Amino acid sequence: MPKAIISKAKLLIVDDEPSNVRLLERVLELYSAAEIIGTTDSRKALSLFLEHEPDLVLLDLNMPHLDGFAVMKQLQEAIPADSYLPILVLTADITAETKRRALAAGAKDFLTKPLDSSEVVLRIKNLLENRFLHLEMLNQVRDRTTQLEQALEKLSSTQEHIVKQERLRALGMMAGGVAHDFNNALTMMLGYGELLLPWLQEHASSKEVGYLHNMISAAQDATHVVGRLREFYRPAEHNEIRVAVDLSQLAEAAISLTAPRWKGSRRAEGIQIDLQSDLPDVPPIAGNAAELREVLTNLIFNAVDAMPDGGVIRVVTSHVGNEVTIAVSDTGIGMTETERARCLEPFFTTKGEHGTGLGLAVVYGIIQRHGGAIEIQSQKGCGTTFLIRIPITAVEAATGPQSCPAVDRALRILVVDDQEIIAELVAEYLKADGHFTATAVDSSEALAVFSHGVFDLVITDQSMPGMNGMQLAAAIKQISPEVPVILLSGFGEEMLDLASNANCVDLLLGKPVCAADLRRALFQVTSAAEVHAAA
Ligand code: ADP
Numbered sequence: 001m002p003k004a005i006i007s008k009a010k011l012l013i014v015d016d017e018p019s020n021v022r023l024l025e026r027v028l029e030l031y032s033a034a035e036i037i038g039t040t041d042s043r044k045a046l047s048l049f050l051e052h053e054p055d056l057v058l059l060d061l062n063m064p065h066l067d068g069f070a071v072m073k074q075l076q077e078a079i080p081a082d083s084y085l086p087i088l089v090l091t092a093d094i095t096a097e098t099k100r101r102a103l104a105a106g107a108k109d110f111l112t113k114p115l116d117s118s119e120v121v122l123r124i125k126n127l128l129e130n131r132f133l134h135l136e137m138l139n140q141v142r143d144r145t146t147q148l149e150q151a152l153e154k155l156s157s158t159q160e161h162i163v164k165q166e167r168l169r170a171l172g173m174m175a176g177g178v179a180h181d182f183n184n185a186l187t188m189m190l191g192y193g194e195l196l197l198p199w200l201q202e203h204a205s206s207k208e209v210g211y212l213h214n215m216i217s218a219a220q221d222a223t224h225v226v227g228r229l230r231e232f233y234r235p236a237e238h239n240e241i242r243v244a245v246d247l248s249q250l251a252e253a254a255i256s257l258t259a260p261r262w263k264g265s266r267r268a269e270g271i272q273i274d275l276q277s278d279l280p281d282v283p284p285i286a287g288n289a290a291e292l293r294e295v296l297t298n299l300i301f302n303a304v305d306a307m308p309d310g311g312v313i314r315v316v317t318s319h320v321g322n323e324v325t326i327a328v329s330d331t332g333i334g335m336t337e338t339e340r341a342r343c344l345e346p347f348f349t350t351k352g353e354h355g356t357g358l359g360l361a362v363v364y365g366i367i368q369r370h371g372g373a374i375e376i377q378s379q380k381g382c383g384t385t386f387l388i389r390i391p392i393t394a395v396e397a398a399t400g401p402q403s404c405p406a407v408d409r410a411l412r413i414l415v416v417d418d419q420e421i422i423a424e425l426v427a428e429y430l431k432a433d434g435h436f437t438a439t440a441v442d443s444s445e446a447l448a449v450f451s452h453g454v455f456d457l458v459i460t461d462q463s464m465p466g467m468n469g470m471q472l473a474a475a476i477k478q479i480s481p482e483v484p485v486i487l488l489s490g491f492g493e494e495m496l497d498l499a500s501n502a503n504c505v506d507l508l509l510g511k512p513v514c515a516a517d518l519r520r521a522l523f524q525v526t527s528a529a530e531v532h533a534a535a
């Protein structure tokens, strides 16, 4: 269908003979060509070509000033390499030599003068068919290239994400390992220090009591750092306390809690930090309020640190689909790409001595445990936004207040640890609260002691030679399913494994333990056991 094709085309006619131009124009008009540009001056060919971008050029060879070969040379230079522009040469001189030269110069086909209009139409149609097929192919290639580019971009950002996750996981493992090794040492230093204190206060001078106080507080500081590391890599526990948390209310609380840091603290120096908030009603999420508050205070403190010359902090919550989001942004110094990529790593800080580099690692750990995600947008000099997204999941029956009173009766407790000194320390703690204890240094001794006595509770270490804590717990449950078992454990991989399959364990307790942790754990497992027995 020549008409269908020609009607879509723009054509340029270059011939010094006006009657030829007119003839061609008339033929093409008959076929309703979209646009016909004719000229008898070959010097205008190039500019007309560039202006109209035709689909086909009809070109005479013998012309004054610029002949057809010269015009073809100009056009070849102007046409992009990947485009297909057909040139149809019109000539009376159609010797083999001329044909060869014209083909070499870029001609695609020939028409011999005088022109035969039906041949003109057929040859034009053929060339245009090729032209349009080529254009279509080019478009497909471009679309495909864009798709591929997008896919590649997505792939490389996924890859970047995986590398980052992997790096954080590896760091978590390492941190967990270090924390694990420090725990026993700290447990002993703190524990025996605390036990020694009342004796020393009675028998020694205030100078010696002071020394011991210093030792205890140094050990407490170290425990704090280890504890923060633990927060970074602690996996979610099966009995994690989750209550309904309103993130808008929580943000409100965090803002007023942190006010001393941003409000007027340096107003005298002319430095002012404004805090704007937009905290609409959002649905509650299941979470740990104390942990989530820590997330917000860390982010607000970082924002304050990032604005030594003052600025604006914005805290905004919103409800999007199945998530509640909370964004903390500042107009501060911002981060470089490397800083942004590494800021969640434990110990990464740009604040020298003033920073610990643990704040965001803790934030990361907490958000992970809530099944959420963190997005960071930042540009050096242009401020930073931390966007936190937490999925809305059903809140299981609220587990009551987080600080528990102590058990008000004496319990008979079996304490098992392959390090005798730790078993004794835990026993000391328990005795101080009025409980009765027995100790064992491995699982077989523990089982022997357990079956010869009557116990209300077992506390066991996880990593012991021979039968480990979990296996001991299972054996104890075989004998007396109603006796609660508390498992003491280090961190890192060990915890991960445990958290996922600890069904014969009633409570998992991280080391080092202190008196308060033990008291709380005892209360928790015994009240759960009572509820169980009543039902
Ligand atoms: P610290 O505050 O002790 O340095 P964090 O883990 O809280 O540790 O933060 C790690 C690093 O991330 C900071 O030292 C800083 O370089 C960068 N950072 C965190 N928050 C911001 C922020 N709002 N603006 C600019 N940089 C930030």
Ligand code: MG
Pocket (backbone or CB within 6 Å): 298, 301, 302, 359, 360
């Ligand atoms: Mg910080």
